[in-house]
Amino acid sequence: MRVVVIGAAGRLGGKLMSMLPATYEAIGADIGGDGVAQLDVTDFAATRAFIAEQKPDIVIHTAAWTDVDGCAKEPEKALVINGYGTQNVAIATAACEAAMLYVSTNEVFDGTANRPYYEYDRTHPINPYGYSKVVGERALMSLNPRHYIVRTSWLFAHGGRNFLQAILGAAQAGKSLRVVTNEIANPTYTDDLAEAIVKLIQTERYGIYHLVNEGACSRWDFARYALDKAGFKNTPIARISTHEWPRPSVPPAYTSLANIAGAAQGIQLRPWQQAVEAFLEREGLLVS
Numbered sequence: 001m002r003v004v005v006i007g008a009a010g011r012l013g014g015k016l017m018s019m020l021p022a023t024y025e026a027i028g029a030d031i032g033g034d035g036v037a038q039l040d041v042t043d044f045a046a047t048r049a050f051i052a053e054q055k056p057d058i059v060i061h062t063a064a065w066t067d068v069d070g071c072a073k074e075p076e077k078a079l080v081i082n083g084y085g086t087q088n089v090a091i092a093t094a095a096c097e098a099a100m101l102y103v104s105t106n107e108v109f110d111g112t113a114n115r116p117y118y119e120y121d122r123t124h125p126i127n128p129y130g131y132s133k134v135v136g137e138r139a140l141m142s143l144n145p146r147h148y149i150v151r152t153s154w155l156f157a158h159g160g161r162n163f164l165q166a167i168l169g170a171a172q173a174g175k176s177l178r179v180v181t182n183e184i185a186n187p188t189y190t191d192d193l194a195e196a197i198v199k200l201i202q203t204e205r206y207g208i209y210h211l212v213n214e215g216a217c218s219r220w221d222f223a224r225y226a227l228d229k230a231g232f233k234n235t236p237i238a239r240i241s242t243h244e245w246p247r248p249s250v251p252p253a254y255t256s257l258a259n260i261a262g263a264a265q266g267i268q269l270r271p272w273q274q275a276v277e278a279f280l281e282r283e284g285l286l287v288s
């Protein structure tokens, strides 16, 4: 199988490049980064030419503007990159009869549900990042029937910086910690997600998937669990609400994602607590 990964210099894209089976031909592309082809998905002509030239069986599109607060400040820029950039890739893949997998987000939902969201529940984003990702989903659904849409949430990865690293770094530096209790989702280990995506692209069972580590929790629970396991049991974390942590982007309150479609095919990620432990172990930080 010939696979193009767009966003290959990013956290998930980079992991996918290293996890695709050796028998696959993998071509990485990104707007920047070393060892990957340079491609800006907002450039329609360049995107179409690049994908036509590569003749892939599938394109895995992980590239996005993932700065949620940045997207809130510049919603039209978010739309151009995440929405229309994805539309460009969808048109380009359809033109050369390649399949396409698009990585989307829990933030396509409004967070008002009283049970975990199913794959075909109605999307209703409440912030510009979520809106831009919904536009990408809709464009792909209407332009290339051979699509997988994989929604995920709260990724944590080795390298780079995200919520988990920020919490661990603050605890190591002896800083005081305040974390919100009223934002709930599924922490997801990039390594587990990449493994699941590699399995999914072999199925040819196109559609919408929720691939997250099993179980949902608040950001506070996520931080507490990681700190306890990393030997910071005595580090207090103040419980605050999102009102006390104002941000340009309004996060949906409850976006636990139910993985029904993937589980039916045996594609299921381990519980998030086990994934956090595996992450800490590889970082050399697991103490209990």
Ligand SMILES: NC(=O)c1ccc[n+]([C@@H]2O[C@H](COP(=O)([O-])OP(=O)(O)OC[C@H]3O[C@@H](n4cnc5c(N)ncnc54)[C@H](OP(=O)(O)O)[C@@H]3O)[C@@H](O)[C@H]2O)c1
Residues within 6 Å of the ligand: 006, 007, 008, 009, 010, 011, 012, 013, 029, 030, 031, 032, 039, 040, 041, 042, 061, 062, 063, 064, 065, 066, 081, 085, 103, 104, 105, 106, 152, 153, 154, 155, 156
């Ligand atoms: N991180 C999360 O918690 C999370 C949660 C749910 C869903 N997701 C989705 O998961 C996917 C992967 O996330 P990630 O954490 O791996 O993101 P990431 O590390 O930010 O990687 C995204 C990559 O896309 C590149 N990119 C940005 N604009 C581009 C353009 N116009 N053309 C080509 N490449 C471009 C970025 O380059 P620059 O860094 O130079 O901008 C970056 O290398 C994204 O689609 C995201 O929406 C992420």
